[in-house]
Structures are given as structure tokens and as C-alpha cells.
Amino acid sequence: MTEIPDDHPRAESLRTRHRIEDGVELGITSKQGLIAQGRGEAYDYLLGEETIPSADAAERAAAARLLLADHPVLSVNGNVAALVPGEMVELAEAVDADLEVNLFNRTAERMEAIADHLRDHGAEDVKGLAADARIPGLDHERAKVDEDGIRSADVVVVPLEDGDRAEALAEMGKTEIVVDLNPMSRSAQTAAIPVIDNIVRAVPNMTKHARELRERGASREELEAIVAEFDREEALEAAEKAIRRGELD
Template sequence: MEIPKSHPRYESLKKREALLNFYDKGIVTVSGLISHGRGEAFDYLLGERSQAFSLNAEKAALEKLLKSERAVISVNGNVAALAGEEIVKFSRRYGIPVEANIFYWSRERIEKIVSYFRDLGLEILGLNQDAHIPGLESNRGRCESKGIFSADTVVIPLEDGDRAEALKKMGKFIIAIDLNPLSRTSRFGDITIVDDVERTFRNLNNLSEMECAGALNSYENGKNTEMAIRFIGERVSSITNWPDL
């Protein structure tokens, strides 16, 4: 589908097309499409742009990642579709490994995600899932011993709440990326970035180390997430004042 850049919903429609394309490739699931729709609703309430609280968290996240000894970025099908290219840039810039880790596990989907990133020029983890996250039953807890399992800091974009909780119980420092500040994933984050995943990694790529210096010391996740919730509430309450379209 050809989407004109002049369309008021250009960015949103572009994301939908990307997800449908990756669904056809067998990388994104039907459940992933549904999840994106839920996230998109929250993005409307955020004004479809990175807000001050988003940037606060992103600066703290970058400083934490640079101070971590074994940071890993977890990616699923939706993350690959929406932010794959930005993640490749970020991983290359800072040498932070990426691992494919999916909710509806299948060897075929893992291989397709790994292959997609390889086509972008980045070798990622995920094919040798020789470890298991405690507390997660069946294949959902599979991960690599040299990746997520042994990481000190894990970036979890668009993750489900029980995996976030299980990683937290393992003692990992959790950097969550979620458009819904009320989700369980957001609540388990040590740093919760309330922003679109593509915008987040684009912002991280555009930030300098100097801009992030000291951000972690002054960052309070609870207060920052409250800012996001308050912003959404105020935006909803202002609907009565919106002009007619």
C-alpha cells in the first residue's frame, strides 16, 4: 500500500503496514497485531511524540546501559518490525548484544527474526537457547546463557508482564519500553520508558553520552511514570475543549 507522506496518519499507517508485512513473513503473530492496536491507542493519548518524561527515562536508560557490564536487548516480532533498523544502529554503536525472545515460541520464528537482523548486518543471539528463566513454564522461558540469562541489565520492549516479573526476580535491572504506563511490564521496570519503541531507539541513537551524564542519579522511576499517567489523564480530560475536525 502506497501511503502519501501528506496523510495525517502517515507514521501510524506506516507502522501498520510494516506489521502486516512481517505477519506475512511469519515473524509477527495475530496476537502481536492485537497488541499493537492497544499500544497505538495509548500513543494517541501521548500525542504520538516523545514527551519530556519519555526523554527523561531514555537519558537515564542510556547512562545505565553504558555503565552495565552485560546489557542485552530483547527483541520479539513486533520489535523487529517496528524498530529493527534503529536497534541495529544502537547495538553497533555501543556493542550491546541483541537476543530474539518471543512469547509464542517456535524455532521457525526465532530463525526468521535472527535472519532478518542478519540481513540488516547484525548477528543476534537466540538460536542457541540453552538456559531457562526460572518461574516461566514451557518454552516461554527459553533464553541463551550468554545472553539474557547472564545479563545484568535487560532492555525489554513490548514485553509481557510475567516475563518482566520473572527477569526482575532473577535480579536483572529492567529497562521497559511500553506505551502503556499502567501495564505490569511498566510497573516492573527499574526504568520505564513510556514511548513508542521506534522513537525510543531513534532518540537513544541521537543522544550523546554528554547529554546523559548524571541523568541516572536524578532519575526516579515512580515519579517519572506518574508524570506519564498524569499527562494521559489531562489529555483525556481536555477532549471537551478540542475543536471540531
């Protein structure tokens, strides 16, 4: 990778692109993931490449909801594995969640490569390889899930998600936390808690909030209040307004 100086105005964005490129070379990210990354980067550019206040509120509500869950699961696809593997492991540890690999372009080789990549970043148990259950209503490979993972989860974090699976999970009655830079996507519109932020900021921020809530011993009542106070419609509207204004320094 070409060395990127810290004072380059697009330094972080360029580094993120290289992570996706590396993911393709490692066999964990599909070539379509390059296109998806570019689309998300355009939205992030209009958001000012920062976590806006409504996104931070969503990340705090997401952390509270995960701490309240009986069986939370964090879904991981190729781009997620390339961009935030260690950060996903840290979030899973902070909220006592399972990690499960789920892919549209699924092959045994990619599944194993992503699971190994997560283990290299500290994961002890990675689900998704058994694929002994299905999500009803889907005819493609993302329908394949683990019975003791996403199929039995009550709360699922679905970052960089396909809209049809987000809708199918909602139909199953699962609480979805979606990380998506497009507030108008089906995934964001379906989510109980839509986090409109770049995943490289969103996941560490959710972990930070979760740790803060746990360390000070937040009660169940307080966690429930944080979730109840979050207004998903206001969050989506705030993000859309920020993108449409596109006020850049």
C-alpha cells in the first residue's frame, strides 16, 4: 500500500479504500464490495465525514439495546470483515454478543477466510459456518444462518446490509440495529435503530457507549429509557437533511 501522509486531506478515506482492496486480495471481500464502498463514501462525504449528533444518539441507543438483549448477534459480511474486524470483536465482547458470518456471494472458501480473519483479530467463536437454519422468504445465500446464531437471536446488528434480508429479519420479529450511510435505504428504513454513520466510526462508538454504561452499572430501567427516548424517524430525518445540505468545510 502506498504510504499516505497524515496531513493528506483525504487520508482516512484513502486508508479505508485500501482496507477494502486488501480484503479482496485476502479473499474476504467480493469485487462488488468495492462498488458498495464507493457508494457509501459518497454519502459520508456529504455528511462531512463525521458522526453527526443523531448518529451518536443512535449508537448510544444501540449499545443500550444490545445490553438489554437475551441473545444479541453481530452479523459480518466481507466489507465489515475488511474494515472493522477487531472493532467487531471488541463490540461483541462489550455486549456479550455472538459474531456470525453471513454472505450474499457465499463460498466455503470465503466463509472460512472471514472466520479465520476474525479469529486473527481476537474472536474465539465465529458462527455462520454450520448454516443449519434459514431465514424464511429469502431464496439466496444470505438466507443461510446458524440455528444457535442469527436464527435464535432477539437482537441482530446488520451493518452494510442487503435490504431484503433486513426486511426478512424484521418479519421474523427480530430487533435490528442497522449501520448504513444511506438513510433512505430499505435497511435503514426497516431498522428499529438505524445508525447513519460510517462503520469505521459507528462500531467503536457503540463499544464506547456500551462500556461506559456497563462500567457505571446502568440499571435495566435506565437502559430501557435510553432506547425508548431514541426517535428513529427523527434520526433518519436529521441524516437525510444533513446529506441534502451537504455543507462541507
